[in-house]
Amino acid sequence: MSWQLRRATIDDLDGIMAIESREFANDAWSSDMMRAELGDNHGYYLVATPLVEPAVVTAYAGLRAPHRSGQADIQTIAVAADARRQGIGRALMHALMVEARDRGASELFLEVRDDNPSAQRMYDSLGFERIAVRPNYYQPDGVDAIVMKLTIPEPKLSPAVGR
Numbered sequence: 001m002s003w004q005l006r007r008a009t010i011d012d013l014d015g016i017m018a019i020e021s022r023e024f025a026n027d028a029w030s031s032d033m034m035r036a037e038l039g040d041n042h043g044y045y046l047v048a049t050p051l052v053e054p055a056v057v058t059a060y061a062g063l064r065a066p067h068r069s070g071q072a073d074i075q076t077i078a079v080a081a082d083a084r085r086q087g088i089g090r091a092l093m094h095a096l097m098v099e100a101r102d103r104g105a106s107e108l109f110l111e112v113r114d115d116n117p118s119a120q121r122m123y124d125s126l127g128f129e130r131i132a133v134r135p136n137y138y139q140p141d142g143v144d145a146i147v148m149k150l151t152i153p154e155p156k157l158s159p160a161v162g163r
Contacts, residue, residue, distance in 0.1 A: 001050055003088055005095055008045035008060060010038055015057025016047065023078045027138050037075065042066045044099045048079075048088045058083045061092035065103040072100035074110035089119075093126055101152050108152055111145040113138055123148050 008016065013035055020028045029037075037043050048059040059079040065072035074096060079089050100108050111134065112119050128148040137145035 001052075001086075003048045003058065003083075003086075003091070004051055004054065005046050005048050005091060006054075008038055008047045008062075010035065012047050012057050012060070013038065015055075016060045019057065019060065019078050019080050020076075022081070026141050029076070037062055040064075043075070044096070044103075046092055046095055048083075048092060059088045059092060061089075061096055063096045063099055065100045065105050068104040070105060071107045071109065072103065072105035074108065089122060090126070093122070097126075097150070097152055098155075101155070106152055108150040110148050111137065112148060114144040114146055120146065126150065127153070 013031065016034060017031050020034065038045055043062060043064055045060060045062040047057045049056055050058060059077075061077035062075040063072055064075050074093075077089060077092055079092075097108060108128075110123065110128065112123060114133070128150045130146055131149045132147040134145040134147060136142045
C-alpha cells in the first residue's frame with residue numbers, strides 16, 4: 001500500500017483519537033488536549049493516510065517547535081497496529097525533523113516509554129541519544145520515560161547524477 005503524509009487538520013481529530021485511545025489506553029490524551037495541539041501555532045502535526053483513502057488516518061505525529069527557539073519536542077507519534085513495520089513512523093519522524101530544522105531548531109527532544117523497545121530502536125537508528133530517565137513518568141502505569149535528544153543534522157545536498 002502507498003501512503004501520503006499531510007498536515008493534520010481538525011477534521012482528522014476523530015481518526016487521530018481512535019488511534020490514540022487504542023495505542024495509549026492508560027495514558028491517552030483527551031480529545032480537548034489534541035484539539036488544542038492541532039490548533040497551536042507552535043505545533044506541527046502530520047497524519048499518514050492511504051493514497052486510496054485520504055480521509056482515513058493510519059498514523060499521526062506531532063511536534064512542538066516555537067520558531068527560532070533552537071529546540072523542539074516530539075509530542076507524540078502513533079501508527080495503527082495494522083500499518084506497522086512499513087516505514088510510516090520513520091517517515092513521520094523524518095518529516096518532523098525537517099520541520100523542526102525549518103523552524104530554527106538544532107536540537108530535538110522526546111520521551112519514550114521504557115517498556116517500548118521497538119520505538120527505542122527506531123529513535124536510536126535515527127541518531128537520538130539517551131540523556132535522562134524520568135522515573136514513573138507514564139501514569140497510571142508507573143513506567144519510566146527515557147529522555148532522548150537529537151542534534152538535528154544539517155541538510156546534505158548532492159548533485160543529481162544521470163546516465
